[in-house]
Amino acid sequence: MDNYVRLVQYYETDKMGIVHHSNYIRWFEEARIFCMEKLGFSYKEMEDRGVMLPVTEVSSKYKSSTKYGDKVKIEVRVEKISSAILEFSYVIKDFTSEEVRVLGSSKHCFVDLDFKLVNIKKIMPDFYEKCRNSYN
Amino acid sequence: MDNYVRLVQYYETDKMGIVHHSNYIRWFEEARIFCMEKLGFSYKEMEDRGVMLPVTEVSSKYKSSTKYGDKVKIEVRVEKISSAILEFSYVIKDFTSEEVRVLGSSKHCFVDLDFKLVNIKKIMPDFYEKCRNSYN
Amino acid sequence: MDNYVRLVQYYETDKMGIVHHSNYIRWFEEARIFCMEKLGFSYKEMEDRGVMLPVTEVSSKYKSSTKYGDKVKIEVRVEKISSAILEFSYVIKDFTSEEVRVLGSSKHCFVDLDFKLVNIKKIMPDFYEKCRNSYN
Amino acid sequence: MDNYVRLVQYYETDKMGIVHHSNYIRWFEEARIFCMEKLGFSYKEMEDRGVMLPVTEVSSKYKSSTKYGDKVKIEVRVEKISSAILEFSYVIKDFTSEEVRVLGSSKHCFVDLDFKLVNIKKIMPDFYEKCRNSYN
Numbered sequence: 001m002d003n004y005v006r007l008v009q010y011y012e013t014d015k016m017g018i019v020h021h022s023n024y025i026r027w028f029e030e031a032r033i034f035c036m037e038k039l040g041f042s043y044k045e046m047e048d049r050g051v052m053l054p055v056t057e058v059s060s061k062y063k064s065s066t067k068y069g070d071k072v073k074i075e076v077r078v079e080k081i082s083s084a085i086l087e088f089s090y091v092i093k094d095f096t097s098e099e100v101r102v103l104g105s106s107k108h109c110f111v112d113l114d115f116k117l118v119n120i121k122k123i124m125p126d127f128y129e130k131c132r133n134s135y136n
Numbered sequence: 137m138d139n140y141v142r143l144v145q146y147y148e149t150d151k152m153g154i155v156h157h158s159n160y161i162r163w164f165e166e167a168r169i170f171c172m173e174k175l176g177f178s179y180k181e182m183e184d185r186g187v188m189l190p191v192t193e194v195s196s197k198y199k200s201s202t203k204y205g206d207k208v209k210i211e212v213r214v215e216k217i218s219s220a221i222l223e224f225s226y227v228i229k230d231f232t233s234e235e236v237r238v239l240g241s242s243k244h245c246f247v248d249l250d251f252k253l254v255n256i257k258k259i260m261p262d263f264y265e266k267c268r269n270s271y272n
Numbered sequence: 273m274d275n276y277v278r279l280v281q282y283y284e285t286d287k288m289g290i291v292h293h294s295n296y297i298r299w300f301e302e303a304r305i306f307c308m309e310k311l312g313f314s315y316k317e318m319e320d321r322g323v324m325l326p327v328t329e330v331s332s333k334y335k336s337s338t339k340y341g342d343k344v345k346i347e348v349r350v351e352k353i354s355s356a357i358l359e360f361s362y363v364i365k366d367f368t369s370e371e372v373r374v375l376g377s378s379k380h381c382f383v384d385l386d387f388k389l390v391n392i393k394k395i396m397p398d399f400y401e402k403c404r405n406s407y408n
Numbered sequence: 409m410d411n412y413v414r415l416v417q418y419y420e421t422d423k424m425g426i427v428h429h430s431n432y433i434r435w436f437e438e439a440r441i442f443c444m445e446k447l448g449f450s451y452k453e454m455e456d457r458g459v460m461l462p463v464t465e466v467s468s469k470y471k472s473s474t475k476y477g478d479k480v481k482i483e484v485r486v487e488k489i490s491s492a493i494l495e496f497s498y499v500i501k502d503f504t505s506e507e508v509r510v511l512g513s514s515k516h517c518f519v520d521l522d523f524k525l526v527n528i529k530k531i532m533p534d535f536y537e538k539c540r541n542s543y544n
Contacts, residue, residue: 196333286422
């Protein structure tokens with residue numbers, strides 16, 4: 001699968017001169033939306049159809065820092081899907097040197113617009129299959 | 137009126153070592169919500185009652201910078217209210233030295249939850265009067 | 273000149289369901305860095321050479337809102353350069369419909385790494401000329 | 409130890425109507441700086457003395473959501489300190505109901521301004537002891 005590519009923005013840095021660690025959590029979001037699109041699903045359409053994917057867990061290991069002007073690529077993939085949950089993993093690397101910057105993961109549940117849990121296997125079987133096949 | 141007091145957060149700085157200019161726009165928001173509360177109105181309740189106050193204009197002049205660890209006070213007041221619009225002004229000063237950091241202003245319209253313009257004088261006359269009396 | 277193109281990120285929205293107005297100030301930054309690169313100068317290199325471009329003024333008029341999933345283009349250009357200051361203007365439009373979303377402007381001064389004003393015409397004459405020629 | 413108390417800001421929400429998950433990572437930062445101050449150390453002074461505390465790991469479990477207008481308290485404490493690393497844990501609760509919102513942890517190393525590892529036990533023995541005694 002193609003990787004998600006991204007430039008580091010100036011406003012994402014902090015006074016240490018490097019990207020503030022909280023921003024990588026946002027990049028994970030960009031990357032998993034990209035990943036879903038590569039699988040043929042738009043997260044926007046999913047929400048328009050009444051299904052949201054809130055984050056229930058996130059973790060991040062910072063191996064080396066990124067700086068303003070850097071270009072990174074994010075390797076993102078589905079690690080697991082069930083009728084109730086979805087998990088992604090992320091590897092952020094420098095685009096050129098491929099040095100690892102950040103390792104991360106996120107877990108999500110499927111809810112309707114009232115935040116009630118829904119069974120994704122039943123209401124979006126096509127999405128469930130595509131995700132499952134992406135790692136099987 | 138009391139001023140809004142705030143500490144500068146680490147994550148609000150950028151690689152210049154000072155607060156990124158975009159964050160002052162967010163502090164203006166904190167300050168005007170504080171201002172409305174001082175006038176006896178909660179912006180949260182206003183939205184719960186179906187009225188939103190989107191920003192139509194904002195401007196900001198940066199006189200000197202703030203740094204991590206600084207404490208600032210924001211002098212905020214209503215500059216104008218009509219049935220259709222609301223304007224605030226902001227002066228951000230160092231809490232101790234009172235040196236001016238940022239001057240700003242924002243303009244807002246009143247809309248319902250479908251973003252249709254509403255007449256605030258008619259639907260919330262108490263709010264309209266309180267705002268008007270605050271600068272008359 | 274090419275326009276700067278950008279997707280709206282999920283984390284840039286707020287509870288009104290639209291992009292929070294403070295984020296457009298960050299997009300302006302992305303756009304002017306893009307503009308400088310189109311003129312042949314990297315802002316990163318400028319800072320590496322010891323010149324910073326802090327914002328002294330910013331203003332923004334919000335004509336219509338953008339939503340998650342929208343694609344926008346930002347028309348950005350140099351409005352004025354002198355030995356002491358630099359001004360940019362911005363027009364954010366929907367990429368497809370070309371409907372105007374936001375109009376903005378920013379003013380900047382040139383400083384060294386100690387925030388002392390520098391004469392850009394003297395220390396980076398090539399940059400000064402390129403900016404000047406871009407609107408003359 | 410006192411808890412860190414905080415209001416949810418409007419600009420921290422996203423289109424789901426709840427606080428965007430990335431912002432809790434920023435609240436952790438606010439809370440650990442508060443924790444260090446309660447132990448008698450200012451993180452600002454630590455950086456002024458040439459020691460920085462970059463994040464090497466962060467994790468977060470989202471138990472329930474927070475909304476604009478909510479008031480939260482964050483229970484924060486040092487979980488471990490050695491000459492090389494520092495760990496904090498965080499429990500974010502609703503201020504009134506005490507319902508748990510988020511559980512988190514962060515790991516940090518000690519570096520100088522060139523990002524070289526330093527031995528905190530040697531260079532700031534007072535800080536090391538205070539942290540150690542806070543959980544022993």
